[in-house]
Amino acid sequence: MKALHTSDWHLGRTLQRRSRDEEFDAVLAEITAIAESVQPDLIVHSGDLFDTYRPAHKDILRAVRCLYGLSRIAPTVVLGGNHDSPELFDLLGYLCTLRPDADQGRLRFVHGRGDTEPGTVLDFDSRDGRERIRLAALPYVHPNRYLHLFPGFGTTDGAYAAGLRELQDGLLTRLLDGHDPDRDVLLFTAHQYVGSSVPSYSERMWEAREPYATAADALPQVAYCALGHIHKPQPVGSGRLPARYAGSPLQMDFGESEETKSVTVVDAAPGRRTLITPHTLHSGRRLARFAGTLEELGASAAQYRGVYLKTVIRSEEPIARLGERVAELVPDAIVVDVEEDCAATRATVMTGADATGEDQLDVTAAFSAYLADAGTPGQNADEVVTAFTGLLNATDSAVPHSPAERLLAEAIASPWTSAAQDATETAS
Missing domain, CATH: 3.30.160 (Double Stranded RNA Binding Domain)
Structure with a gap:
């Protein structure tokens, strides 16, 4: 069985307002050419198809044309990432039902809304019919929404990772239900941050940091884990587990300037070690x-x-x-x-060496000298220095908290848990 793993296209992304449409067209054509050459049994896109929740029409058209082309080569599964809209994925999924080959499930979009349990298990036959590919797909679960799924975990560090691990374990149980070890090849795909991975810093970093990190050893033990979310192509974990971030197909910003972009080809079979081969992409600037x-x-x-x-x-x-x-x-x-x-x-940083004889820094004098060096006219400089001195000598006064600030402070002091909810309901 061969699978092609790609991820994080971020269609619609610009570089300081410069369009990259030509690069996207070129690299998507390159990915399609690799798929034509490899002839995989399954193509997996592990999330962030678009760069925004509301992509431009031209980017939706670009995505649909490429994905339809890929699905003619092999069944194609597109996972919802943190940049992708579940409602848009619903629309694209509906359009798939209008295709002549809709009953064959050649193109599928998998997403989660946060208020219902995300994830699904999909089955595909290999080209020769000898193997069955079982794919467990876990779309991005937003940290602000997972409490609806796992209220008992609370809001402490590690709670989000614990919730994801429970989701993954549940998917693994479904994956193993009816598992034929002599025929089945088990795969897992997810859009999430694994703590041992190295980000490119072009990601939304508040969603790729330690409080939201899952451990590599928490990933399901399957033939291959196709991961999305991190833009730097890389293996995950110690290497014993066949897991990899495919990465973005283009260098998205200057944090990725040293990265070589690629797609991943996976060769797996029951009872055999998985072979993972990156295929370098050359189309992007x-x-x-x-x-x-x-x-x-x-x-x-x-x-x-x-x-x-x-x-x-x-x-x-x-x-x-x-x-x-x-x-x-x-x-x-x-x-x-x-x-x-x-x-x-x-600019230079003032230190103790700049202090006066009274061992204090004359900040006002230094600011006046700076204005003079900058060529600020005398009257304007005097007005600015007067305002600066007034701010410098102003007495700190306690600013009363707004009602919203008080409520936030109370919520932080007493994190919501299912036990707290039960107590509140009982009291009421």
């Missing part, structure tokens, strides 16, 4: 960063042909028309950002 002088940039300009470039230019004195100078030196690059690191204007 490379994102690059440069830090140095204008002379150094000019000397290395050849390596930045066709890339998105972010620069930090170091100098002793301010450089007039810096952006134009950079563009002239690297005409074949798409310059996204130019930052100047000038020694003459570089």
Whole structure:
């Protein structure tokens, strides 16, 4: 059995308002070509099909065209990620029922709403009919909604991971129901953050941090775990468990500038060790960063042909028309950002060495000197210094909390649990 694993397309993503539509078209065509070459028995997309809950119509059309093309090669399952709308997935799933081959289930969208138990188990036959592929699919479960599913876990650190583990265990039980060890190949796909993985920092980092991390050893023991959510392609855990983040197909921002993007081909069979092979993607523009002088940039300009470039230019004195100078030196690059690191204007942190004889920092005098160096006119500078001194010498006063702040403080002090709810209901 062969499976193709891809993830985190984030269709509609831009780079500082620059459209990347041509890159998306090219990389989706490349993924389709790999699928044509490999001829997998199943294609799994492990979430974040789109970049926003309300993608543009052109991005929906781009997704549908590519997914329909992939589903003609092999049955295709698309998992809901944290960027994906369950309602939109409902619409796309309905459109699938209108296809002539709808009864074959060639394209399926799996999502969860948070108020009903997410996850499902899907069965597919291999091309030769000798094997049955059983896929347990767990879409993204939002941390704000899992309490509806697991009220008994409370709100402490680790509660979310414990809830996910219970969901995964329940799916594994369903996966093993009627399991034929001589014929079945068991797979698991989820959109979640595993604590041992390395993020690219282009993800929504508040959703990819330790309080929401699940442990690698909590993943189901199956032939392969197809993971989504983290944009850096990588294996997960110690390597004993066949689990992998497929990663995003394009470098989404400069946090991914050193990453090689890929899709993953999985070769598995009952009773045999799983073979995992990344296939490198080449269609996206490379994102690059440069830090140095204008002379150094000019000397290395050849390596930045066709890339998105972010620069930090170091100098002793301010450089007039810096952006134009950079563009002239690297005409074949798409310059996204130019930052100047000038020694003459570089801010310095005041320390004890700047103290007066009374061992106190004269902050007002330092601020006045800064305004003078910046060329602020005298009258304006005097007004600004007066306002600054007034703020500096103002007496701190206790600001009363708003009702919302009080309610939030009370909720934090007494986290909601099922036991607390029972007590409240009894008292009422």
